[in-house]
Amino acid sequence: MEWIILILWLSIINGGLGGQYVLNWMANQPKYTGGDKVDISAGVMTWWREISKLVWAVIAVIIELIRGKEVKYLWPGFLSLSTIIFCAFTGVIENIGFFYLPRNYSPHIFAPYVNVYLAFLPFFGKMMFNAPIRKEHWIGISLVIAGLATPHIPWLLGVAQDNHNALDLNAIIWILIINGCLLSQQVLNNKTVQTALPGVGPNALVLWREIWKMIFISSAIFIIPIIGNLMNANMPDSVSSTKFETRVLNKVDESKKEYLLNYYSKSDNNYVLKSDVPENEEVKIKEIIKATEYHQFFSLFDGSIIPNNWLPIIFVIAAGLTGYIYSFGFFKLSKFAAHFWVPYTNVWLALLPFIMLLFGKEVTGYQIAGAVVVTAGLMIGVMDHRRNKVEEIAKKNSL
Structure with missing residues (x-):
């Protein structure tokens, strides 16, 4: 029965995760959003995503209450709530990254790399829950890593001059951040369930996490643009010529370019803002530069939620x-040790190159081969299920 439950929910989770990556990508492609440039920041997209999840969680909890569940079973306890709050904070950061990456990369390029944290799950499972580390798991993880490397083989062997699977520095930074967030969440999801008061179900836990996510992302959208404005983040006094030209001048039309050069003069290798710029002109300069997403941090939170x-x-x-x-x-x-089941929530990765083919994206044979190897790695860990019973983690709270 335990394995039937696992397989059923793993199938549902795979569908949800794969669908989310594709939908996030489509939301950032002008081809699917009317043809105009998508001028909605990653932070605003995250706000709408979280309010959507919150609404669905509220509906689910209301249905549970109508069906007779007592209100007291909605409260997880302070210890469990503390892990929920931490996961909500890292979850918001992670989601901003998931809306930033699809603007520049197809999901079949970056998605596999945000799951590298899986290689570390056995250590945390052993350390926190004394869960056994199986040799089959190590074989599977080795195959996953080999699968991630496969798309880069032509470039590594010198067959291809350009590595079309390469990611820029910002993407790499976001992938590292996302890996850290996902790793902490998978480990703490176990603690959330383990320390929750008796009778508290998954819907209540999701509800609390979404409440705190909305608190964090709403605060960020309100406070961070104010800080950016006070710091004149979108009107630098001096900026390197390469940076100003690539991030600003090359992204605006000729009239705006000419306007900016009336107030920024080139000196050696820098553009320097003229002194005594009128206040009304400062506002216009900031608006033009902000529209180019010049400041890569503050631009994540710009814009109205409408x-x-x-x-x-x-x-x-x-x-x-x-x-x-x-x-x-x-x-x-999450009542089961994370490294027993989390690696198998990513089977959708193997199908992603084929899905992106349907959207007209260029997919190489090496990317497909990598997907097959990753799939083998994700699957091989369950080959010994008859000899290794899935064990529940004992709850810390009791009646």
């Missing part, structure tokens, strides 16, 4: 639904 174009938000809201589904599934399975 967009001019609602098509990207429709995709984001749909991603929120898939997010609620897999969040529920993660809590449902």
